[in-house]
Amino acid sequence: QKEVEQDPGPLSVPEGAIVSLNCTYSNSAFQYFMWYRQYSRKGPELLMYTYSSGNKEDGRFTAQVDKSSKYISLFIRDSQPSDSATYLCAMIDNNDMRFGAGTRLTVKP
């Protein structure tokens, strides 16, 4: 079993839809939780960075962490075609970072 599980998709939604992306993990020592966005043939870029359980909002993006269930989510409101990318969850324990496999999202106009 991988330490971080993420459904690879692909996920296709119409423009304006609410998107929900999820990851589960097994190592309770993970302290920080991140979401990265990666466009095709580019390096990942940081979207959200959270520490505690609960919600963190930034514009159309909301990151949710539930440490008791070892489950994190990213919600995208009013999705746009420019949101089409691969979304990677990541978590870290003492400098050792683990990524999910990534979910490929397509937002259709």
Add this chain to the structure above:
Amino acid sequence: NAGVTQTPKFQVLKTGQSMTLQCAQDMNHEYMSWYRQDPGMGLRLIHYSVGAGITDQGEVPNGYNVSRSTTEDFPLRLLSAAPSQTSVYFCASSYSSDRAGEQYFGPGTRLTVT
């Protein structure tokens, strides 16, 4: 600021050859790391460094060496290339190990080993 730069962008090696992937950052970041990205596997940490002169192994270190003689540079050496090392390699940096999750990634090096 150029951010994180990587060279070369593409490389083809024959089995058994060695090479060095270059990584540099101009943000005065303490923490630097190398990942490989394979289909269905996500990003896997190869080696990381929390500062000049300090390096440590990540999840998949075998077949790779690193050194960190300056804050700016963090080269990755493939000692004897194998087809299993065909991958896309990303270098990343962050301000410090306390903020290791907030990483800036380079554009990647696509490596093919035949």
